[in-house]
Amino acid sequence: MIHSKNVVLTTLVAALFVIFPFMVRSEYLLNLLVMFFLYVTLAESWNLLGGFAGQISLGHSAFFGIGALITRLLWVGKIPISLALFGGGVAAALLAGIVGIPCLRMRSAYFPIGTLALSMIAQITVGNIFPLAGSLSSEYIVGYSLSSRYYLALLVAVLTVLVVYQVVNSRKGLALVAIRDDEGAAEAMGVKTFRYKILALLISSFLTGLGGGIFAYHQVSYYYYTTFELSWSFLPTLTTFIGGLGTILGPIIGSMCFLALSEIFAISLGEIHILIFGFTFILIVLFLPGGLMSVTQWTYKFSFKAFKRRYF
């Protein structure tokens, strides 16, 4: 079910982003938007597993990291970027399959811890194997085009949103939500919960891997282990919760807020945006589990009801 209103709106927004580089020449803004697309990709893909399937993963940094690593290695090894990206995504999905499936086997309440532990393993292992920074050789630097990064990032972000939207609105999506709300009941109804959880995990990790690949493509030089840092796990959790768990727009809004806050405060107080987000996060978990999206839903309900009352 694709609502025509949504399609129009989305195409408009996408179109805006497409023509943006032609209207605005600021490199700073373009880099910022690349980060935004990255955050959206990460959050949206995480949300498929966390918000819709109800499996909160604290280990997505491992998928992000390996996507970045493989993409980088492939691309620097002369493989065209689109294939390298795909490779990164596949690597992430493979990792998810090997590592994530045993985690899913645990009682669902322990899944977050299992993924957390595994992402820490990944971080330390990669830190040991690749302690040095990877830099691009001069030919890559000379040919570095920000706009190609921009469009690729945009493409991946749009792809992620579309894929998640499709899955969520399909029968699979219904199964996932059923599992999230009451796994026992879903099982009793004949839903093969384990299979669906794996599906969500694989799709989610693949898309996150793509995001990692974008990061690797975008950075000129960076320490390979930084993409495995836990902060990349926390980011999607934080932004999705605040934006609205289990909604399509939620991760996007959350990412926007996060980026905005971090830019506003970066010059003055450094890490304070995380502080604010952390605090808001706790408030949301306690009092507003639906995140910011639920607020807009109330106002929508409010205004629509008021409208009805007045004119009908």
Next chain:
Amino acid sequence: MGQTLVYGILNGALYGIIALGIALVFGVMRYLNLAHGSFIILGAYGSLFLFHLGIDPFASIPLISILLFLAGAVLFKASFSRLTILPEGNKIKNSLLISFGLMLLIDNLATLIWTGDERSITPSYSGFTFGLFGLRLPLIGLMGVLLALVLISILHLFLTRTYFGKSVTAVSQDHEAASLMGININQTFLISFAISLTLASIPSVLIGLKAFSPTAGIQWFNKGIIVVMLSGIGNIYGVFPAGLFLGIMEAISVFLFGAPYREVTGLAVFILIMILFPKGLFGKRIEA
């Protein structure tokens, strides 16, 4: 080899006492406190601060205990206490999330206040070691093990000899039935949480004497949770031995493969044990 074993045991004791705090909270109220490590780091900063005032780190333990107790009580009241009404599965998930938020808060507040630099408390006896049977036994490590054992004994006496302690045990076995006995569960949860943070005062000082930075908390939590799962959820007394086990395993791996792979091996052992003994080394059923 003997020397590495010594270090393994000393580290293991540290892991064990960290894990005990985590296990206590989980056993009593089925909450997972991701921020336990961050509280430890907070205590370390506290101890550092007191050290600059001239107070020896080991002497600061009682003060840090009180501080952490209060911090725990306040934060629990403000956040976790609202979770008590939720059903079992949601409780674990939401407690993780809230403690996750707390961890971010504490870590970043610490970074803001004290900067991201690594610190360490360096009293005059820092490097002091005893010689025994040709092995070098670091004073600080030994003190740590001793204090850990003392603390565990006190905890044991508390849980088995005092009425309140026994009520904590009752609550951990069936909190609804406990409430029917006239036990105030919310208060019990609050105090148990605060006690678990008091247990964190020893790791605080020990880690303070090693090296710490504002975001190091999660790594220590990680060690703790691995030990808890190794020992088997629902078992407080197996936690300390499980910690020693991890410490010794790590030490052996350092001996065989060298230092860089110490962390990895520890975690690999964890995964192996989880696959072979899903209930942990000493555990019974994993309670939902």
Next chain:
Amino acid sequence: MLKVEHIDVHYGDLQVLWDVSLEVKDGEIVALIGSNGAGKTTLIRTIAGLHKPSSGNISYNGILLNNQSPHKIVALGISMVPEGRRLFPKMTVLGNLEMGAFHKEARPEKDKTLHWVYEIFPALRERSQQSAGSLSGGEQQMLAIGRALMAKNRFLLLDEMSLGLSPLLVKNIFEIVVQINKAGISIFIVEQNVPMTLKVADRAYILESGHIVGQGMAKALLKTAHIREAYLGINPV
């Protein structure tokens, strides 16, 4: 006296009790009978404070119980033996009994009360160091009741005591209930075992699908056609 006045109880959005009223005067044994799923356990748990009524009032000796936590209700004078006994499995018999005397007023008298409980249930004295989880079904039920008695309250709620017990044990337990009542303790008992319950109770209420559909003196109810059909399986000729 316990008064339940026009309470509704919901589980989330699902309503399970409608406009339930009943009372238990001091010294009475009052029973609540009804088939499975009628809401009996919900009702007794609400009285104990484990659920909150969405409307209506529950009061004991004039004090409102509605929004009190279970532990406060214990302090106000009402003890409950929960369905399924809910003993502390890893504690000993003695440990469980001691927990029963946790609240402030019961603690100083603990030893005296223990003595009394052991008189009622001699088997518990023999097994005092055994872990509660290792007891037989009948012994566990006795321990559960004994534990509730340790609180020295004058009002006892009994939820499905006879579940899982052999007929002989059931008879035993009901005799003990009468004994406890004679010692001055009011009892509200929720039960599926209708014949035994009505023999022992003074009055009874009938709960069906969340509504009170009848009440009366227990002996009289035993004789009514409705009860005989619905709960005793006796077909009218």
